[in-house]
Amino acid sequence: MARRMHLPAQPFSPALMPSTPPNLPAAGHLLRSALWVLMLLAAPFARAFDTVVLDAGHGDFDRGAAIGYVYEKHLALDTARRVETLLRKAGLKVVMTRSRDVFIPLPGRAAVGNRYGNAIFVSIHYNYNRGGSGAGVESYYYHTRGYTLAGYIQAYLVQRTGMTNRGVKHASFHVIRETTRNPSVLIECGFVSNSTERARMMTGEFRNRIAEGIAQGIVAYRKAN
């Protein structure tokens, strides 16, 4: 659960990239085309990142989404630890904004996201809606450079879990807005408020699938960029 300001959905398919850049103001077709040419030319010269900053949402008094004794802060930390293990096995360096049940203010999390060059930032959350009808996974970006990363993670997360694909979305969440040095995304890994999804996410086996989806998306994004 993360405070949101606006969220137009964006369809995404890695296989179909690139088509048009996301979220550009009405800049004219020519300018958009020119920007894409520049991005494509720049891509081969960009060094592959070697560090992943993982941000487990909430912590301590900030439980995040909570139903009974199921707290988002615990689910997010457990998932982040599983992703950490998988990424280290894949040869990547991992930095955790928190690895225990502590509260870190949002600016402190973004500061870690900006501390390393050659890195990406991935914030892990679980979702909540009133009434409990919400279902599925969604991935957020704020700056355009996070869009492709969000798309890869979203695609692999859906593939690995079979959960409803709510798509790649744009929103002004603090940690992804203020992490400006590196591509940054925020992942909502299912609804604590949905009794069916909550029952699944309470099992380590399912949180492992979620972690595999996130880690596989990161590794595939790295190979493609």
Ligand SMILES: [Zn+2]
């Ligand atoms: Zn959250």
